Amino acid sequence: xxxxxxxxxxxxxxxxxxxxxxxxxxxxxxxxxxxxxxxxxxxxxxxxxxxxxxxxxxxxxxxxxxxxxxxxxxxxxxxxxxxxxxxxxxxxxxxxxxxxxxxxxxxxxxxxxxxxxxxxxxxxxxxxxxxxxxxxxxxxxxxxxxxxxxxxxxxxxxxxxxxxxxxxxxxxxxxxxxxxxxxxxxxxxxxxxxxxxxxxxxxxxxxxxxxxxxxxxxxxxxxxxxxxxxxxxxxxxxxxxxxxxxxxxxxxxxxxxxxxxxxxxxxxxxxxxxxxxxxxxxxxxxxxxxxxxxxxxxxxxxxxxxxxxxxxxxxxxxxxxxxxxxxxxxxxxxxxxxxxxxxxxxxxxxxxxxxxxxxxxxxxxxxxxxxxxxxxxxxxxxxxxxxxxxxxxxxxxxxxxxxxxxxxxxxxxxxxxxxxxxxxxxxxxxxxxxxxxxxxxxxxxxxxxxxxxxxxxxxxxxxxxxxxxxxxxxxxxxxxxxxxxxxxxxxxxxxxxxxxxxxxxxxxxxxxxxxxxxxxxxxxxxxxxxxxxxxxxxxxxxxxxxxxxxxxxxxxxxxxxxxxxxxxxxxxxxx
Numbered sequence: 001x002x003x004x005x006x007x008x009x010x011x012x013x014x015x016x017x018x019x020x021x022x023x024x025x026x027x028x029x030x031x032x033x034x035x036x037x038x039x040x041x042x043x044x045x046x047x048x049x050x051x052x053x054x055x056x057x058x059x060x061x062x063x064x065x066x067x068x069x070x071x072x073x074x075x076x077x078x079x080x081x082x083x084x085x086x087x088x089x090x091x092x093x094x095x096x097x098x099x100x101x102x103x104x105x106x107x108x109x110x111x112x113x114x115x116x117x118x119x120x121x122x123x124x125x126x127x128x129x130x131x132x133x134x135x136x137x138x139x140x141x142x143x144x145x146x147x148x149x150x151x152x153x154x155x156x157x158x159x160x161x162x163x164x165x166x167x168x169x170x171x172x173x174x175x176x177x178x179x180x181x182x183x184x185x186x187x188x189x190x191x192x193x194x195x196x197x198x199x200x201x202x203x204x205x206x207x208x209x210x211x212x213x214x215x216x217x218x219x220x221x222x223x224x225x226x227x228x229x230x231x232x233x234x235x236x237x238x239x240x241x242x243x244x245x246x247x248x249x250x251x252x253x254x255x256x257x258x259x260x261x262x263x264x265x266x267x268x269x270x271x272x273x274x275x276x277x278x279x280x281x282x283x284x285x286x287x288x289x290x291x292x293x294x295x296x297x298x299x300x301x302x303x304x305x306x307x308x309x310x311x312x313x314x315x316x317x318x319x320x321x322x323x324x325x326x327x328x329x330x331x332x333x334x335x336x337x338x339x340x341x342x343x344x345x346x347x348x349x350x351x352x353x354x355x356x357x358x359x360x361x362x363x364x365x366x367x368x369x370x371x372x373x374x375x376x377x378x379x380x381x382x383x384x385x386x387x388x389x390x391x392x393x394x395x396x397x398x399x400x401x402x403x404x405x406x407x408x409x410x411x412x413x414x415x416x417x418x419x420x421x422x423x424x425x426x427x428x429x430x431x432x433x434x435x436x437x438x439x440x441x442x443x444x445x446x447x448x449x450x451x452x453x454x455x456x457x458x459x460x461x462x463x464x465x466x467x468x469x470x471x472x473x474x475x476x477x478x479x480x481x482x483x484x485x486x487x488x489x490x491x492x493x494x495x496x497x498x499x500x501x502x503x504x505x506x507x508x509x510x511x512x513x514x515x516x517x518x519x520x521x522x523x524x525x526x527x528x529x530x531x532x533x534x535x536x537x538x539x540x541x542x543x544x545x546x547x548x549x550x551x552x553x554x555x556x557x558x559x560x561x562x563x564x565x566x567x568x569x570x571x572x573x574x575x
Contacts, residue, residue, distance in 0.1 A: 112180035113392050126388055133365045141357045144268040147232040149242040151250070151265025160255040160264075164193040165330075168321065171314035173437045176334035176396050177292055177361040181259040188332055189312065190256050195326025196248055202299045202326050206348045208236050209274045227276035231350070237274065241350070245269060249328075253293060253354070256330055260292070261356060267293075272352040274299070277308055277342040286313050286442065286472075288398060289333035290368075291353030292361050298323035298349055305345030312337045313440050317471070334364070334398075336438065363393045367402060374406045382406040397434045401444050404430035404451070424455050442472035446481075453485060461485055469501070476506035483512070487519060495519050510540025517548060526555055537565075543572040 119127045144150065167187035174186060182188065197205070212234040215227060231237050250264035261267065270291045296310060302324060309320035310329065313336040320340055321329060331337075333353060355361075370385035386403035389396055404427040431448045435441060445468035452461035465482035472478065483498035496519050502512040517532035533552055536545040550565035 118391055122388060122391065125384075129366065129369075129385070129388060130360075130362060133362050134360050136365060137355070137360045140270060141268045141355055144270055144355065147238065148269035148272070149245040149250075150268065151263070153265075155246075155265045156254075156263030158251070161251055163190075163252050163255050165190040165256065166193060167191075168312065168315065170332065170335050173314065173335075173395055173397060174393070175292075175332040176288075176363040176367070176393055176398075178260045178359065179393055179395070188257075189321070189335060190330045191321060191323060192252075192328050192330075195324065196252070196297060196328045197244070197326045199301065199325050205237065205240060205274070205350070206299050208240065209234060209348070212237060214274055214276065227278070227281070228273050231272040231274060234274075241269075241272060249295065249352075252328075253295070253330055257293065260359060262358065266357045266359075268355040268357055270353045270355045272350065274348065274350050277305075277339065277347040277349070279342060279344055281342065284339035286336050286338040288336055289351075289353050290364075291333040292356055292359065292364070293354040294331055294333040295352045295354065296323075296329045296349055297352075298325055298327050300346065300348045301325040305342050305347040307341050307343035308347045309340045310337055311340055313438060316440060334396075336397075336441065363389050363396055363399070366392070367396065367399050370399075370402055370406065374402065379406050395437055397437045397441065397444070400430045400434035400437075401441075401447060404428070404434070405447060421455065424451055427451055440471055442468045442475065442478070445471065446475070446478050449481065449485075453481075458485060458489060462489070469498070473501055474505050476502045476509050476512065479505060480509070480512050480515075483515065487515070492519055492523050496523075508539045510536050510538075510542075510545065513539060514545050514548060517552070521552060521555075526552060530556075537568075541568070541572070543569040546572065 115130065119130070168189035168191070170186045170188050174182065175188065195202075209229075212229075214229050214234070231241050245267075246264075250267045253267060254261045254264045302322070309322045311317045311320050317338075317340070323329060366385050366389040370382045370389065373379075373385060374382035383403060383406045386399050386406060389399040390403070393399070407423050407427040407430065428448065428451055431444050431451070434444045435448070438444065445464050449461045449464035449468060452458075452464055462482065462485050465478065465485060468475070468478050469482055479498050479502035483495045483502065486492075486498060487495040496516065499512050499516040499519065503509055503516065506512070513532045514536035517529040517536060520526075520529040520532065529552055533545070533549040537549055546565050546569035550562045550569060553559075553562035553565060
């Protein structure tokens with residue numbers, strides 16, 4: 001097979017690919033992403049046209065190639081490479097990354113927002129919302145200074161440290177706020193190459209936190225609970241952290257993000273916690289942090305635990321960003337991420353959310369206010385707030401998702417089919433736009449599946465749920481909803497499989513046990529159905545579940561047991 005090669009030039013446009021040339025799938029080309037060796041394999045093309053080429057992107061574990069590319073003339077080699085992918089993305093190259101040279105268009109450079117123009121366009125209510133954001137921001141910064149170090153006059157005069165980091169791209173999604181301040185490529189996830197604190201100091205931090213009662217507290221992270229507590233509640237830990245803010249952390253952040261941080265003195269610690277992960281905790285849900293910038297400091301040596309680490313949604317769950325003890329990750333708060341499950345031992349981290357005193361985060365604040373309005377049932381106001389947030393940043397994926405859920409009338413997850421078709425289509429459009437930005441967002445696929453199901457588009461709903469489960473098989477509600485749809489379509493075997501996945505994720509999931517029993521019994525396996533029915537009444541002793549158990553005993557000729565179960569159902573008002 002003749003060797004073929006493509007070359008990237010500044011701006012990441014194609015060269016040396018003649019129009020109409022047969023560019024074969026499997027060709028590997030170099031992508032200058034993240035400052036690290038990365039390659040792409042062509043999986044779709046249209047007559048060699050550069051703009052229409054799509055790639056599968058992965059990182060590391062690849063043989064050496066030339067300065068501009070390498071050939072793929074061995075199917076065996078390609079197969080071996082595929083087994084070592086660290087993450088995969090599929091999208092047009094111009095959308096994935098732009099380039100500070102030669103790259104034009106909205107996919108490359110975010111436009112700066114003219115607030116005065118938006119005030120004129122959106123009216124006085126929008127202007128009032130911005131003023132509220134300013135007031136809230138100033139109050140949050142003032143409250144921060146009551147607990148955490150705030151810069152002193154002249155503190156910005158000292159030279160900033162030279163910080164060595166390894167960097168990871170935010171992919172196609174710019175930060176929610178201040179996106180126009182950054183030029184592409186957006187290598188904004190920064191992991192320090194050297195420890196920020198040494199091992200002895202890290203061990204002392206953990207020991208102090210334990211003495212101050214961290215083991216007796218729980219920290220809520222989304223739908224999960226972890227061990228940990230807020231630093232401001234631990235006087236000695238707080239004193240240590242404030243010293244580190246002044247001497248190390250704030251100067252480091254100012255050095256890493258000069259586009260938006262004018263100096264260490266403008267930084268504020270919004271909220272900071274020390275967290276403990278062990279095998280009793282599940283992985284944390286994928287989420288964004290409540291601040292313009294965020295940090296994670298590793299306090300435990302890798303030898304103390306197995307598993308664990310941070311994954312960023314756009315990079316894939318298998319591409320963990322691991323840190324040695326004392327190393328720190330700094331990033332925009334808006335990048336979606338989660339924590340991998342610790343399988344043994346204990347892992348301690350310090351997590352902090354940061355504000356910038358002279359920068360107001362309008363997008364984040366409008367988005368949060370919209371969620372609050374939605375939660376209290378004011379869906380019209382919620383939609384208005386999400387619309388305003390998207391005017392400021394059309395690529396705010398969480399804003400698109402939240403707007404879709406507010407359009408649905410709060411019915412997402414209810415399965416009551418109450419969403420009017422026109423509103424449902426608008427919500428579906430918002431979710432599809434969000435998924436263009438974050439195709440690995442399990443929550444968005446889940447919400448899309450709910451809406452499609454409510455509109456009777458069952459096959460499409462199954463596809464959306466299936467995609468969501470493939471991304472996050474640990475979500476018991478997601479597996480359960482997919483099982484219900486599969487059962488409605490008569491696919492009992494897959495229904496049973498999904499119900500078992502739901503139960504594996506949540507062993508006390510009464511509804512899943514009940515449906516598993518029904519599915520097995522309807523398939524003729526009465527004996528196998530007995531355990532699920534018994535678990536159903538144990539975890540969720542409803543009249544319906546007792547009736548199911550009574551019917552099973554009756555079918556097996558166990559009259560006394562059937563009568564006893566029916567009596568339990570009657571006592572619960574089920575008959």
